[in-house]
Amino acid sequence: MEKQDQLLMKKQNKNLVLEIIKNQSPISRMEIAKVTGMSPTSITRIVNELHLQGFVRETELVTSGVGRKAVLLDVCGDVLYTVGVEIDKLIIKIGIVNYVGEIVAWQSIPRDVSESYYETLEKVNMNVKELIAKNRILNKRIIGIGVGIPGSIDYKSGVVKVSDQLKWKNVNIAKDLKQLTAFDIMIDNELKMKIVAENSKGIAKDSQNAVLVGIGSGIGSAIILNGEIYRGDSNNAGEIGHTVIDPTGNVCNCGKIGCLATYISEGALIDDSRKVKEIDSIDDVFDSYRNGESWAINIMDRTSTYIALAISNILCLYNPEVIILSGNTIEKLPEIKEPIKQKCELYIWEPLKERIKIAFSQLGDRGVVLGAAIQAQNLMLDLE
Amino acid sequence: MEKQDQLLMKKQNKNLVLEIIKNQSPISRMEIAKVTGMSPTSITRIVNELHLQGFVRETELVTSGVGRKAVLLDVCGDVLYTVGVEIDKLIIKIGIVNYVGEIVAWQSIPRDVSESYYETLEKVNMNVKELIAKNRILNKRIIGIGVGIPGSIDYKSGVVKVSDQLKWKNVNIAKDLKQLTAFDIMIDNELKMKIVAENSKGIAKDSQNAVLVGIGSGIGSAIILNGEIYRGDSNNAGEIGHTVIDPTGNVCNCGKIGCLATYISEGALIDDSRKVKEIDSIDDVFDSYRNGESWAINIMDRTSTYIALAISNILCLYNPEVIILSGNTIEKLPEIKEPIKQKCELYIWEPLKERIKIAFSQLGDRGVVLGAAIQAQNLMLDLE
Incomplete structure (x- = not known):
């Protein structure tokens, strides 16, 4: 088999194993081997790599059927974070969300209808930075910001085509907010972010x-x-x-x-x-x-x-x-x-x-923020 | 990498290459390598296998940019066939469809509204066999029959849950027709088969x-x-x-x-x-x-x-x-x-x-038959 094919497959397998640990933790190496059909040797190698990268940790020991102790695996929630932001007519909400989808910090700030586009972005920038600092989270652990906005959004280019609620038209918020914050930015329609949150953590x-x-x-x-x-x-x-x-x-x-x-x-x-x-x-x-x-x-x-x-x-x-x-x-x-x-x-x-x-x-009024943060993780996490 | 993973990947690559030849033929080995990102060595090996199995043939020589002759590849339409069947209130339509989605034989027979379920199936069986024989197609080249039916169809179990048009209720046509014809049977709703045909060959x-x-x-x-x-x-x-x-x-x-x-x-x-x-x-x-x-x-x-x-x-x-x-x-x-x-x-x-x-x-009145035959190929072809 070709080298490049092997590399691609290795990456896919690694992502698969991490996904399984994330969704089914605590889980033993043996169970992962069973679920994936991969060999225990492969699983051990992949888990070691994930452990070194900080994604996976060993948790408790449990007694398995035959009396031996099995080590269970779990993901580390604090290996990385994203920031979720909801911008609405009269309110801006910000949440820092860890790798297992928990909101670890929360802030909401009023928005004035007369506020300009750049005033709003500056407000987002200041409050995001403050929230990160206050919670002593290292910048390098934050892989990006996800923003949910009401209106017609071109999520590929990061442009708000039109938002009646915010009275914005053709503004490239992904570019502008990246310039302010230095973080990678993903934007999308608020309802789409809400259903991502419901699909990941909600009903x-x-x-x-x-x-x-x-x-x-x-x-x-x-x-x-x-x-x-x-x-x-x-x-x-x-x-x-x-x-x-x-x-x-x-x-x-x-x-x-x-x-x-x-x-x-x-x-x-x-x-x-x-x-x-x-x-x-x-x-x-x-x-x-x-x-x-x-x-x-x-x-x-x-x-x-x-x-x-x-x-x-x-x-x-x-x-x-x-x-x-x-x-x-x-x-x-x-x-x-x-x-x-x-x-x-x-x-x-x-x-x-x-x-x-x-x-x-x-998820009430936290759905958009949570979904935007989760979607940012889905899109921005590139496991090597 | 594990043996079983390698086998799976080999199969996926083979299917991918065949798919590309089918959809983009005539195409050279070099172009396939470019499209897939696989090495020319891998492509040559896979193409050889497909050739031996009868799926792929070499066609014309063309002069490529640098003056060398390139051999182009195409799929062999006659490597296998499926039979598409549409059963409607007043008509039964049958078509034999080759691997490239061409209807190579066609037959339509009137159906009587008073006809019983088994009379209809027997009519299908007889006419399918006659059409195959008349066109001198080897039974072993026919991998199965796809049937499109109006009504609510459980495509997984092969059961017509209810068809108002045919006045059938809870009949396992997949099982019954297999018993009659000895071919594998796939059934589905007629409109779904129609869109499969449109998606594969139509508008x-x-x-x-x-x-x-x-x-x-x-x-x-x-x-x-x-x-x-x-x-x-x-x-x-x-x-x-x-x-x-x-x-x-x-x-x-x-x-x-x-x-x-x-x-x-x-x-x-x-x-x-x-x-x-x-x-x-x-x-x-x-x-x-x-x-x-x-x-x-x-x-x-x-x-x-x-x-x-x-x-x-x-x-x-x-x-x-x-x-x-x-x-x-x-x-x-x-x-x-x-x-x-x-x-x-x-x-x-x-x-x-x-x-x-x-x-x-x-596709007019041939859409359901064509779609059912194509869908049967999609589901029944298991490339080793």
Whole structure:
């Protein structure tokens, strides 16, 4: 066999062994040999290398079946870190995440809507550096920063094509933030980062097919297929907000009629509410709902109906194992979970009902940061 | 490196080289070395093996840049065959397909709706054997039979769970047909086989993300993601017929309201037409449309609107490179293509318009047979 083929295969095997230790620890060398089909000699060699590089450590001794003591292996969480960042309209969140996906440091800072692009980046830079220093983490242990942003993101070039929430258009945040921080930068859409976190640590852990729906000021979804982010041909997959749910219904700003977003986005709820009552914000709508005001109950009833219909349509097309509902509307008005579930009972196509799991995010407001940090590790870790 | 790892890698490399010769022929050994990154020595060894096994042959000599003659390689189409079978309500189609995806023999036989399951299988068996004999193909060259069937198919166990068109329920056709023919049998849903053919030889050739929509007595879709059939968690992905397109609309036999199928399936078109005129079949509806009868124009106008909306929704969620429209309605009434295209112009979400390709199947009524034969090759060929 050729030298280069051998090198490639060695690297693949090493990654495989590390992956297994990471996901199934504590685990013995013998078990790894069994799972991979590789020889105990190969496993011992690879584990030694991983140990020298700081990725793997030996843990406790356990008594195995035949009475001998077996040494178990575990990964070292502190071998490396990434920083996860979420930039939203009114808040910036930063987390330092170790190799086993634990948030070891956390900081959130308010953002002003009038803040310029560079002011925001400078704020991110200062706070990231401060957080690293305060937690006495060596810079060389940090392999990069992952950033989750609402909007249309060109993750390959690191450019925010357009973010309505942040009012940014065609800014190369990967380049600009690298210049400020000197760290490698990865950026992506916030919902995609959220589902990476759910798929790695949350309610969709290790799921092969999962969909996350975000319901708030925007309506969107992110999709995991075969264990990876599904983007579609031009990174537009999951645009549930512009699926037509009533062709004789509301006019959408996209020029079509009856788009889902025109019924359930925060803006739509506020507009409809103002036909009845003077309100300032979405919180007022939710308060009125809680107060039992019938107009608010009607509007939120229609909202949960349309959410259930959207779920039903996603299930028909993607047939995922799990669908996760997240976003401001769900977080601010958790009372809506029950009606959504009841309507799903009515609206989900019978053959899908038995297996499908409808879930709500458990990572709460830390999902985007955690997912961005994990995704940065996935992309930036190059094991030699 | 371990012996077993080496064997596995050898097999993978061999498959890779064969794949490259198949897809890029005529190609020289040197070019294969370049594409794969493997050494010329490895390539020569692998090509020799493939030649001995009958997969690869040398073709013409061409003059390369420096004046030397280069020998080009090609695959041998006749090294093996599979039989593709489509069983539909009123017709059975059979094709023998060679290793390069050419239909080398074709036969279609009428099927009677009153025909029993075993009568149909016996008919398939007899005609397959006759076709093989008539074309003087050696049995040992035929590695198996692929069957495409309308309905819900458990492709793993070879069971037709339910086929409304054939009125079959829980029949293990893979087992039963193997017993009759002595060939290995693979079965799958007809639309999935159709998109395999389009992805291999048709309008979506080599596309990574493609969707095929079938519009006829049933409404469904099949999906290629990352170059492979996407099935979802329980093989129900693509159930476009039961996505809700109008929540205040028609009652569907699935118990929901406003499913797409209730507007555009043949049954729906016939039912609606009978509110106006005594008609016998869908052909009468299409004839009335051609005659310019306003009720038929109205019904087909609504049909093309809903087809365009369905396309729009699929594009928003899957963002494929290409969407292929197929099925009886399109084949029997090709005049509907133009209005569908015009409505797509109106209904497709702006950011997707530029790149998306809306296409019509070019394989016509041979798609299912061809796809089933190709899929059987994909699954049954085990290169040693």
